[in-house]
Amino acid sequence: MILTDRDILDALKDGALSIDPVPPADFYAPNGVDLRLDSRLTLYRPVAEGDDPVIDPARPGYSFREAITSMADDIEIGGEGFVLDPGRLVLAWTLERVDMHPGARLAARVEGKSSLARIGLIVHLTAPTIHAGSTGRIQLEIINLGPRPIRLRTGMKVCQLILEQTLGVPQRGYGGQFAGQRAAE
Numbered sequence: 001m002i003l004t005d006r007d008i009l010d011a012l013k014d015g016a017l018s019i020d021p022v023p024p025a026d027f028y029a030p031n032g033v034d035l036r037l038d039s040r041l042t043l044y045r046p047v048a049e050g051d052d053p054v055i056d057p058a059r060p061g062y063s064f065r066e067a068i069t070s071m072a073d074d075i076e077i078g079g080e081g082f083v084l085d086p087g088r089l090v091l092a093w094t095l096e097r098v099d100m101h102p103g104a105r106l107a108a109r110v111e112g113k114s115s116l117a118r119i120g121l122i123v124h125l126t127a128p129t130i131h132a133g134s135t136g137r138i139q140l141e142i143i144n145l146g147p148r149p150i151r152l153r154t155g156m157k158v159c160q161l162i163l164e165q166t167l168g169v170p171q172r173g174y175g176g177q178f179a180g181q182r183a184a185e
Contacts, residue, residue: 008032011106011163019035019097021095033160035098035160036095037095039095041075041082042090043073043090080151084121085149086120089143091142092141092152093139098134100133102133107132107166108130109164110161112159119148119150120150121146122143122144123158
């Protein structure tokens with residue numbers, strides 16, 4: 001069952017859900033809440049001459065963290081914003097930290113905003129699930145599929161958090177490789 005704006009506000013009040021900073025009233029939609037873009041981005045570098053351009057995530061011993069470290073740099077979005085060129089992928093973060101109490105029977109999805117999708121900005125490519133018990137800022141995979149560059153600014157509304165009630169309490173909260181994310185991981 002998808003939570004309504006009233007249900008989300010109740011979950012915040014009851015402590016089942018924490019969003020910090022707390023979104024203002026105009027961030028709530030009938031079935032979700034808007035989240036904003038943080039100032040941190042992870043930019044992929046172009047493939048250098050002589051480097052193997054192939055990423056093999058099925059290779060034994062593959063590490064996502066090592067791959068990112070070897071091919072990307074962290075930056076801060078400045079006062080003029082960051083211009084995302086067509087075809088470019090960046091990793092980004094929500095400004096808000098989202099914590100779901102493991103016993104609260106809540107899970108979530110993060111979805112892009114239609115106003116951004118209509119200009120070609122895709123947010124959170126294929127991994128929208130936020131597991132029950134998750135804590136931390138939400139990492140976003142953002143790509144510009146439009147024909148023109150798009151300026152990203154710190155604090156802009158970039159996605160919506162859609163909260164869902166689970167049928168039961170999970171045996172354990174989320175403890176996967178991206179639990180409690182703080183940096184581009």
